[in-house]
Amino acid sequence: MPHPSQSEVRNRLLKALPPQAFDALRLHMELVELSLRQDLVEAGKPNAFVYFMESGLASVVAESSDGESVEIGHVGREGMAGYHVMLMTPTSSHRTFMQSAGSAIRVPVAAFMGTLEEHLSIRNLLLRYIHCCEVQLGHSALANGRYSMHERLARWLLMCHDRLDGDDLALTHEFLSLMLGVRRSGVTEQLHILEGLHVVKATRGNIRIIDREKLEEVAGGCYGAPEAEYRRLIETPA
Amino acid sequence: MPHPSQSEVRNRLLKALPPQAFDALRLHMELVELSLRQDLVEAGKPNAFVYFMESGLASVVAESSDGESVEIGHVGREGMAGYHVMLMTPTSSHRTFMQSAGSAIRVPVAAFMGTLEEHLSIRNLLLRYIHCCEVQLGHSALANGRYSMHERLARWLLMCHDRLDGDDLALTHEFLSLMLGVRRSGVTEQLHILEGLHVVKATRGNIRIIDREKLEEVAGGCYGAPEAEYRRLIETPA
DNA sequence: GCTGCTCTGTACGGTTTCGACCATACGCAC
């Protein structure tokens, strides 16, 4: 089957579309595999496609002119990458790349924008999604400014867990430290503490979530608000 | 004159509109004074108006469920408050309040949204502005995660200076510490250092910018990217 | 000029996180 049917699709944005709106977009859809570290959006470069994630996980990172960088957002099955085209700019200054390999339904930007013109339901749903991303960005700033590594690490693991199947996250301490903007051995220490609490189990290149509920307790107010906003705006029948 | 003419208006978004688009919005405009600490958008409450700032300065803050908060954005003459209505949500989880008293042109939300439907040029300009705010949010997260108080304070002062007339910023160390999410006496110490560099002059309740160029040097890569994006997307003739 | 309030200056000890290291452990390729 060349184009996926709505019932088969796993992306939560596409699932939330009215069937006829989905059909309008369907002709332009293409299911593609996305490999680890693949860029979906490069900073300052126009992107040819927008991506509705089907599996795997992408990270959005902000970089400064003097080389500092930090992760500011996650994109999984609940979201899309490249939405800045809807904000009338062909480029973004944030980079989006695959943190965990997977697949996505991609749509060429021109066809995507054309379809939006005619289907308000798509446009409005995705604008609400953009608002959710704003809330997520704001909470990343809040997390970085007001919470300790301990809580931020918990938040980060929860955000990954939300977006991936299963309880295993394939990632190294080094990668985590880059995303959180902290020292690598600091991540190691904090993971030991979480292991001591029987919340996660870490092995070489892998972190398994053992007790998600307790992990949410550890994260405290650092986690949750953007997720609640998503449920409210995207998945609640109006 | 009941409604302002475009040549008199000081808001940079309104100035950038094509004249006929401005006229469409003009009927609904009302110039209002905004007092210190006045809320323009309350978290979780629908707002009746959007505000195009004419003078003064508003802060956007994110708050978590356990009471932590930090400033994530600035809104001055270059911007508007309440744009989340364009993202199809009547409420936002971010609060916007006046940090420095001033005035704004306000437009009722319903009339605003109605006018947008008919004037793509307004909608597209403001969508580009929303993108600029995203970049600003991302940079706030980056600043909080990767830069020291010293650089963040410099960034904050620069962002205020960009948006206000003159070189005097009327604010207390206490307020600054709340916005930056740091200890009050930490702000005092850092200001002394900036005074030692002859970059600012602080008096009770006031900070005067003496040497803006040097202040930008102090801020380093922490400052500048969102500002460049604004100039590129809003004020460059397409 | 006195009073009372807010704002600023400064100090203390304590915690978090850093940067730079090096040692060890794992696991794949051969």
Place this chain on the structure above:
DNA sequence: GTGCGTATGGTCGAAACCGTACAGAGCAGC
């Protein structure tokens, strides 16, 4: 099984920043 690259565990002193506390300075009102 050996070798080697990568990942993890752990240490050191130093820096940034915290919470708390209190004294003095500026300013408005009486």
